[in-house]
């Protein structure tokens with residue numbers, strides 16, 4: 118071997134080693150980051166972690182993450198309710214209305230029924246999504262964050278309203294597996310459509326709205342932004358922009374508590 122060959126071999130060896138070290142460092146840094154992320158997550162309600170849909174929430178305070186995750190989910194229910202209520206009212210064909218009607222009934226059931234209960238219409242993506250929001254658990258957690266009993270009321274009313282969307286005509290219960298969706302559709306008529314619409318617009322939408330507003334304007338803006346960014350297809354066509362969000366009861370109370 119000549120000296121220059123030695124030199125080149127050595128250089129190549131050193132370069133490889135160096136690349137290896139740099140790679141290793143990057144890898145390590147990554148795994149440290151991942152490690153710390155997963156170290157934070159288990160402190161959150163485990164069922165909610167699953168539902169984070171693998172998108173990390175961009176909120177800084179660890180202890181607040183769960184609150185915001187819950188508010189995001191309540192907001193997603195609100196947007197869903199706005200969308201289906203709009204279809205029930207304005208869709209040009211009866212078929213479209215019927216489809217939305219079935220979605221409301223199964224979706225409401227997916228939100229309130231026990232996790233073990235089989236929901237019909239399994240092919241409806243929105244129903245699967247709604248079930249994944251684990252809204253009952255979220256509402257329980259929100260109760261924990263709330264400073265007064267107002268939130269208990271919102272929770273109970275919201276769950277009761279969702280349950281009534283399932284049970285109002287006696288064909289379905291929240292306790293049993295769903296009957297075939299053909300039965301629900303076969304018994305569909307205009308007055309049922311109107312009942313469901315009213316339940317959505319007069320109960321579900323205001324209650325989800327009050328729930329999110331309870332935690333204040335800043336939280337609302339943050340969570341709306343999050344849904345817009347990560348679930349743009351869930352946004353209702355005519356998203357109600359709340360121009361003047363007054364300080365909510367929750368904010369007022371929080372202030373009082375802090376003072």
Ligand SMILES: *[C@@H]1O[C@H](CO)[C@@H](O)[C@H](O)[C@H]1NC(C)=O
Nearest residue numbers: 286304305306307308309310
């Ligand atoms: C719709 O069905 C319900 C019960 O299934 C019935 O009481 C109601 O009268 C019906 N409405 C119309 C407009 O047919």
